[in-house]
Amino acid sequence: MGSNNKHDIPKFNSDDEIIEYYVAQKHPKTFSPAILFIILLTSVLGAIIGMELIVEFGLSTNTSIIGALIAVLVGMIPMRFTRQFRNIHTQNIIETAISCATFGAGNVLLVCVSVIWVFDQPQMCTGILIGGIIAFLIDITMMYWMFDTPLMGANEAWPIGIATAETILAAAELGKKAVLLISGTVVGIAGTYFGLPMDIIGVCGLGNIVALTAFCIGLLCNGYWDRLFGYALADYYVPQGVMVGAGLVALIQAGILIVRRYKNKREQNLSDAASKDSVEEAAGIEEAETILEPELETVSEIQKEIKEEVQEAKEQPYVYSRSTEDMSKAMLKGVVLYTIGAVIMAVIGGLFAQMSTGMLVVWVIYAMIAALVSEILVGISAMHSGYFPAMATVIIFLVLGMFIGFPPYALAFLAGYAACTGPAFADMGYDLKTGWILRGKGKHAKFEVEGRKQQYFAEMLGAAVAIVAVVLFYKAYFEAGRIPPVASVYKSTIEAGVDPIVLKYILTWAVLGGVIQLISGLRRQIGIMFAAGLLITNPVAGIAGLIFLGIRVVIEKLFGDEGRKNLNVVSAGLIAGSALFSFFSNTFKLFKPTSK
Template identity: 40%
Template sequence: MEPSLSTPPPATAEPGQRHPRAFEPITLVITIAMSVLGALIGIVLITSLGVSPNTSVIGALVAMLVGRIPLGILVRMRSPHRQNLVQSAISGATFAAANSLLTPIAVPFALGRTDLVWPMLGGAAIGLAVDSWVLYRVFDSKLLAASNAWPAGIASAETIKAGDTGGRKAAVLGVSAVAGLLGALAKLPTAAAGVGFLGNIWALAMFGIGLLIAQYAPGIFDVNLSQEFIPHGLMVGAGIVALIQAVLLMRNRKSRRAAAKPAEVPAHPGDTPRDAAQDPAPAGPDTRTKDAAQLRRGLIQGMVLFLGGAVVVALTGGIAGGMSLPGLIGWVLLAATAALVHQLIVGLAAMHSGWFPAFAVTLIVLIVGLVLKIETVPLALLVGYTASTGPAFADIGYDFKAGWLLRKDATPWLPYEMDGRRQQYLAQLVGFAVALIIVAIAWKGFFEEGRIPPVSEVYVATILAGLDPGVMGTLLLWAIPGALIQAIGGSSRQMGVLLATGLLVATPAAGWMVLGALAVRTGYTVWRRRGITDPAARRASDEEAENDLSLVGAGLIAGSSVNDIGQLTKTL
């Protein structure tokens, strides 16, 4: 059973009501201000601690506080939907500045090629823009369904709702948030426990197992899994199967029924009208808003746009002149494919677990480049372009999930949902633009002080060190079990991708947190249904149990996020 918002959201739409606009003056001003804050937080933490926190809860809290100021237009910020726009923008600015822009341009800088920083920034900006566009086009398809976990999105939605309604559920969320904060201060990964209350049980079980293996394998088996590239091999196999599964999901199985039934139901702006007989318009949030054809178009458009971005990077980076035509074509195709694969794997992992293995998947691309004997500078640009995709893709998914939960009871639902999603996308674009400006201004000062993202230094060190001849064999060997596990679990569980994610993340004690939360979740669900024999009553009991635990999980994640932001004090 998928998690849902614990109670109906406040301020639902009246028939015919429009969703608040992203470019309303008060909303835009607060959005820009919070985006500046988010971008600065992201840059400071990624260069000092190597992490980029989720700032969406902070954005929501600030918007709530502004809404409590009894000054005319500021009162409008009491709307949960406007708060959702602000939290979307600040989190987008944070991940864009830290992961999608600063990390890529640090690669050529650390390599000693400062002349390539600006071309790489342009390429990273294109990667970021395409990344966000693709997610906007395919969110709530069968591949990336809104009903899936997206844990940070649930945390943001519950925080916004609790601030608006108060009551017992707000108290539960608050106590859980305090517990998450205290646990994080004690160096416990409380966010992992929160995720355990929210996500797909099968996916999270594999994630927890991967975390435990990564934690104890070095001591028990005397082997460093990451140094042996075993998790990377598993991810390669799981990733290949995940891509095949994604392709299969793009098939429109109803196309054979498209016989003469001309009645059409208008879709939201920008999409092809749906045939009422073969794909009825969604009556409510239980029905997906994107069908197989829209998923297919979105991913194909993404591939074409990534190809264009790769050409721009090749030309502005000066590598086109040093390559043969076949070599240049191969580089462009590899860069575009790597960018698309990277965003999908990162997005799938984030959707189920709340973690995304962006560093590890980029490292896999780097290894492939070394195997293909790509020259140093083209390889550095390939790595930077790939790294620009993924994190923002996942973050937008979190924010769209939060908005989807807050809009679930709107009437009529479909136009309000699609309008709200579009406004969130526009708010995120504001955050991305602010992040680009901040990075363009700040990168030189940070880099000249030696404040370079640690992951970028790892990429450069790996490029310069070259590849052990046995690494490719290891990747191929371990790709086999990764592929098998992913195939067995299917696209809805992503078991292979999540097992590899746990092995790659390797956060101490996180495995126990995830599996412990799953045990509590199962036990609580069974306890609540005791003595109930009627199937309908059992389903209702299970849903109530999921709602209760979703609130606890959201609080734990929110508290952990506050602690992450608090890490900023260590750098000042």
């Protein structure tokens, strides 16, 4: 690292130098005045953009990279006030807050309250919004509890998180990595301009190859099935059924993992206790053997011990910072909190007048299950592919809820509640992945814990801005006819009702999804990733993704670890370029006059 005076920007030669330099300092505090000011400023911007995009185009955009770049630019201003924004962890805090504000205001809360508005029930908006806010905050907290457990490992792909981290590190290094990242970003912008799925191509350079192959195959099946066979897979509820089956099996696999780890821990405790009881006897025998046979410990025994240690290291290549026990506790707390949230929503929203007491109890339990399962499914999809099929999972629970017999308003509340779990969960996973990389990938345990805590505070600040924005402006949006398009999708699904044949289709294809997920195991999540691909209509992305996966395999075989690292940076640039183009092009569209 270059030596400069304290007013200059440090010069670095590698990522390791950057990380070690900033880890040696105290972690920035989210609530320090300067950082808090920038967080609030960028979060307000993110919330406005999130709401505008969701009502105009039915989509939102990831603003993590935008937030990071804003912090980088502020840090380049030669003033004492701005010096702290050169710190990569300050930049991580700011991007965490703005991305939460964007998704929280747009994809989560505005969508939630719009579902009941389209049923012409404005008096019920307060109830559904309060319930949605509760679910939103639980969703964020659940990821904070579950990140880097065996279900949501920090060592998994989380592609958007990698892209943001690479952007921050490249801006700090300004060396070869910066050139690669900028080149990838330019290609990402150009490719997106010409309609190529550069974000998916970039993801295929970062994620699990097997899981992403399944995802791309799903994209191809959904995109070309109609042309090849004359009917769409959605006509027979194949995507929904596969996701239901894969999701249920994945949850069962997670449960088995928890039980197995508890069993192993109990057996280990018993073994340790037995060893402690016999330590004196073993010590006596060892002393006698030492006297009689001083050369008892042979070379072969030492080699055997070394071999066992190596084998054990191979069996556990990555150690999670949070245990299976932490994961099970988090899910149990989620069950309790989501149940409480559903009860509060039902009471304030007036659902007790719509259903009998027994049916209301069933609704509360079902709403809790829908919220928790939707969160896990969306999180797993985002972790591997960078995409989260939030709307599709909500529709699945709507269809199943109709078979239970819930009335329309109860289904609308269910859709709003489930819609508030998943997007923020996945988004925080991305941000925590970014922080995990910048903090040295878990090598500095205390610093990692402090960093996650500061990110959680930043996420909550972004959420607070999103909540205030939606509470203040949702009526103005809706009264002007500016309603998220997905609300009409949910309404039409509810009003259409269901035919018993639909349940037959879903259950039939659930078997297929369950079998695929069972074969793939909890680690690769092939069943869920295949279902996620089936739920998205973008066959070109499937072709491009498979081609790039093939290129990736060739590069890794020819150039080894160095080739993989360079490809990671270029892939991050492709994602960054796609995100930047989408952000600015969609934002500029907001200022163009449109004819209604």
